[in-house]
């Protein structure tokens with residue numbers, strides 16, 4: 084049998100009986116995919132790992148707490164034989180053979196009538212990798228091939244154009260805080276499929292360098308806006324390129340909906356009848372403090388965190404922020420776009436009850452090679468920002484969480 088390559092096939096197991104013998108690590112690894120396939124799963128095993136037990140408790144599988152007995156495979160379409168008793172595995176294999184049930188054996192690939200491929204998924208396809216013969220079996224190699232294919236499809240380094248499902252219109256993609264590794268898998272794939280990318284100054288600029296030469300990369304800050312407001316000019320550019328039938332990615336820093344004007348762009352596109360998909364991103368408000376060793380919450384220290392825009396000063400009539408209320412909170416304040424106004428912000432927080440000794444950290448250009456952290460207190464922060472020449476972009480963290488971790492960066 085082993086001299087011939089295995090014949091690859093996709094089993095459609097929904098509603099069909101699958102018998103799993105043994106409730107150990109093998110079952111734990113294989114059961115989720117069988118459950119996802121909708122199989123009617125009977126587990127026969129005196130014991131099971133806590134994860135397998137949880138699947139039984141959740142009603143995802145039926146568990147009979149006993150050893151394998153002849154006849155267990157009678158109603159099965161497919162079986163996974165993985166008990167710790169080789170003799171029981173052999174008997175079960177023989178039963179599978181007699182009833183023509185395809186059986187996977189965890190202990191003896193040669194004696195099995197089916198092999199489990201290394202599988203992975205990427206946007207609508209399942210990648211399944213099988214070894215060609217049992218003697219040359221090298222599960223690490225098949226897993227590595229699977230990983231290479233799936234990773235390549237996800238990050239766009241392996242290009243398999245979508246002929247039917249290419250995303251039309253515009254994708255508003257949250258690019259994360261700056262480190263190119265911190266964009267989502269979906270965002271990266273859409274970037275790899277784009278004809279036009281309109282990018283902000285913030286976000287993963289390094290990814291733009293990897294785009295193929297035919298991709299038009301437009302710096303949002305440089306779009307001429309004449310009599311328009313800059314945002315309107317960006318909206319118009321998105322609409323114009325999408326109307327030419329091109330796949331457009333609007334690459335934004337962090338998350339598109341956190342002070343990112345994502346909804347304004349989505350509304351403009353909706354009004355123009357252009358389909359738009361929004362891909363969330365890792366917001367700098369959480370990830371940049373984290374990159375500098377500051378958790379925005381910490382047990383026993385802060386039970387809340389509030390993300391605030393500091394682009395207008397507290398005494399500015401355009402401000403929508405209730406700073407006195409924020410001063411009364413005991414948790415973490417995360418201020419974005421606040422470097423210029425931090426003096427006024429600190430003053431207002433202290434005037435309304437926050438201690439002047441409250442720790443403050445400013446993290447400039449977080450997650451990039453230029454990341455820098457400067458510490459102060461509410462009393463000293465205005466002077467520290469001047470003395471240390473802290474510049475935007477920076478995330479400002481105010482609260483006791485600033486002091487809980489070891490300092491990871493300078």
Ligand SMILES: C[S@@+](CC[C@H](N)C(=O)[O-])C[C@H]1O[C@@H](n2cnc3c(N)ncnc32)[C@H](O)[C@@H]1O
Pocket residue numbers: 260261285286336337338339340341342343365366367368371418419420421446447448449450451475476477478479
């Ligand atoms: C217009 S807001 C956009 C926020 C973005 N949508 C997000 O979710 O992170 C820009 C502000 O985000 C913060 N910011 C974004 N990326 C940053 C980074 N890598 N390091 C420090 N601050 C950053 C700064 O406060 C900056 O002024």
